[in-house]
Amino acid sequence: VTCVFSTNQLLLFSIVFAVIGTAAFAVMAGRMQPESLSPSEVSMQKVGRLVEVSGKPSGVSLRAGGLSFSLCSVGCVQVRASADVSMALQESGIVDKLKSGDSAAAIGVVKSSSQFPYLQVLEQNSISVLG
Amino acid sequence: LLDPISLLFALFAGAAAGAAGIFPFAHPNSIVIAFNSFFANPLQAGVFFASLGAVHLVFSCFPAVFFGLPSAAQGVSVLPAHSLALRGRGLEALHAMLYAIFGGLLIALAFAPAFFFFASFSYPFFEQFTLPALLVAVALFFFSEKNLRKIAAGAGVFLLSGIFGFIILSFSFIADPLLPLLTGLFGLPLLLLSFSASPPPVQLPSAQVSVSNSHVATGVLLGAASTFVPAVSPAVVSSAAFLFIGESSPLNFLALSTAVSASKAVFDVESVFSIGKARSGVAAAVSQALGGFSDPWIVLLAVGAAGFTALSVALFFARPIALRFSSLPHKKVSLLVLAAAIIGIFASGGALGLAIAVVACLIGLVPPLAGLRHAYLTGALLLPTLLYYSGASHYLLSFIRGG
Numbered sequence: 001v002t003c004v005f006s007t008n009q010l011l012l013f014s015i016v017f018a019v020i021g022t023a024a025f026a027v028m029a030g031r032m033q034p035e036s037l038s039p040s041e042v043s044m045q046k047v048g049r050l051v052e053v054s055g056k057p058s059g060v061s062l063r064a065g066g067l068s069f070s071l072c073s074v075g076c077v078q079v080r081a082s083a084d085v086s087m088a089l090q091e092s093g094i095v096d097k098l099k100s101g102d103s104a105a106a107i108g109v110v111k112s113s114s115q116f117p118y119l120q121v122l123e124q125n126s127i128s129v130l131g
Numbered sequence: 132l133l134d135p136i137s138l139l140f141a142l143f144a145g146a147a148a149g150a151a152g153i154f155p156f157a158h159p160n161s162i163v164i165a166f167n168s169f170f171a172n173p174l175q176a177g178v179f180f181a182s183l184g185a186v187h188l189v190f191s192c193f194p195a196v197f198f199g200l201p202s203a204a205q206g207v208s209v210l211p212a213h214s215l216a217l218r219g220r221g222l223e224a225l226h227a228m229l230y231a232i233f234g235g236l237l238i239a240l241a242f243a244p245a246f247f248f249f250a251s252f253s254y255p256f257f258e259q260f261t262l263p264a265l266l267v268a269v270a271l272f273f274f275s276e277k278n279l280r281k282i283a284a285g286a287g288v289f290l291l292s293g294i295f296g297f298i299i300l301s302f303s304f305i306a307d308p309l310l311p312l313l314t315g316l317f318g319l320p321l322l323l324l325s326f327s328a329s330p331p332p333v334q335l336p337s338a339q340v341s342v343s344n345s346h347v348a349t350g351v352l353l354g355a356a357s358t359f360v361p362a363v364s365p366a367v368v369s370s371a372a373f374l375f376i377g378e379s380s381p382l383n384f385l386a387l388s389t390a391v392s393a394s395k396a397v398f399d400v401e402s403v404f405s406i407g408k409a410r411s412g413v414a415a416a417v418s419q420a421l422g423g424f425s426d427p428w429i430v431l432l433a434v435g436a437a438g439f440t441a442l443s444v445a446l447f448f449a450r451p452i453a454l455r456f457s458s459l460p461h462k463k464v465s466l467l468v469l470a471a472a473i474i475g476i477f478a479s480g481g482a483l484g485l486a487i488a489v490v491a492c493l494i495g496l497v498p499p500l501a502g503l504r505h506a507y508l509t510g511a512l513l514l515p516t517l518l519y520y521s522g523a524s525h526y527l528l529s530f531i532r533g534g
Contacts, residue, residue: 004341007226007446014233014442021436022142028429029138 141175145182152190160412176420184413185438197456211381235393293514305480315491350390
């Protein structure tokens with residue numbers, strides 16, 4: 001099937017899809033806003049390459065769809081949550097995806113950032129179990 | 132903190148960085164390395180790299196048609212574009228490529244959810260056939276040649292580049308051996324030869340282009356299938372495909388090979404999430420940024436939004452940019468690009484990196500001087516992959532090390 005197209009038509013369709021694509025991206029970006037814990041609600045301590053997260057994770061919405069904790073610190077580290085966070089994960093109904101077997105569930109991969117000590121929660125479908 | 136504005140900023144920043152594809156020799160992997168630490172937030176970084184890859188794909192069409200240096204993604208597949216440009220039909224070739232990207236992105240994005248679930252479930256089954264699939268792809272590629280002399284010569288180049296690639300990639304001579312290896316094999320030879328190339332003549336206007344939609348659809352399908360097999364470039368996929376499709380016009384060849392690249396821009400990134408494999412430099416950067424994530428949709432939307440925006444800009448400015456390319460002092464530009472490449476390789480890998488690039492360049496000069504397809508040089512990646520999947524690499528390395 002050979003298509004004879006005019007470049008003006010192609011330009012028009014490209015603009016339409018660019019607008020639709022950017023709008024859809026903006027909508028999805030809006031839905032991915034993280035909820036954060038204030039520094040007063042959690043405390044973190046670097047232990048080697050791990051960061052120990054303790055404190056009650058109030059205000060964190062743990063969605064059944066899954067989540068990833070992205071702890072912002074300098075350098076790429078892993079997060080290990082305390083029993084409080086593990087409990088919250090169990091209550092969220094996604095505990096079956098965690099295999100750490102103890103109260104300290106490892107809950108995500110962390111990338112470097114200058115926004116330490118905020119804890120960001122990003123919606124996603126599964127959790128990388130570390131540790 | 133992360134908010135929609137910061138993600139939109141990452142999208143547009145990636146698009147701006149990807150626009151560097153308009154410069155000859157600006158390989159996406161080099162741009163990715165340059166901006167590796169630009170965003171600290173993983174999601175921003177993922178969106179940035181996905182957007183960069185899509186926009187680079189669009190803008191790299193300009194030098195691929197009008198400059199004597201095809202981009203690595205298109206390799207030998209764009210040579211028909213050069214021949215069209217030399218006949219004053221460069222704009223027609225460019226429009227056909229942009230149409231193929233438009234169709235390729237549209238179809239790939241439409242089928243992305245289906246591919247995600249299909250790949251997630253079926254990859255563990257297909258993975259066990261990686262070695263035979265690779266062998267079939269390579270065999271088809273060889274037999275797409277018309278005469279035995281070219282098959283034999285091509286096999287020689289494939290083996291030579293493959294052995295060199297195996298040695299360079301197996302021993303830690305430098306931290307990032309891919310840059311000098313690929314630059315030396317694909318970039319430097321064409322750059323050196325471009326000194327003797329003549330600039331394209333004045334290009335004829337092109338308001339209507341006729342392209343086969345079935346070639347575009349086939350390209351998308353092949354691009355999706357290629358994500359199941361490592362180290363297979365769009366040029367190899369396209370060449371192998373024409374064994375079955377048969378002879379075609381240069382425009383349709385361009386449409387198919389460009390649709391493969393467009394489709395791979397979507398499916399390579401998606402594969403990071405569906406099968407956990409990165410099949411390109413951009414996908415590897417997305418994978419590195421979003422290692423623990425399993426939701427590809429915002430990243431795929433970034434590919435679509437950035438890709439279609441870049442297409443709009445490219446189509447709008449196609450004619451003036453094409454004219455500008457025609458009037459470029461090609462030899463001076465080639466010299467400038469050559470100097471930048473040498474500095475970049477030296478900065479990345481030092482004197483050893485330069486030595487690797489020089490040897491790779493000598494091997495890379497063989498195909499254009501012998502009238503062979505550049506895609507035989509993909510042996511540098513394909514042969515080590517074949518050896519790895521066959522288990523032979525272990526024995527070979529033991530033998531080389533004298534163990």
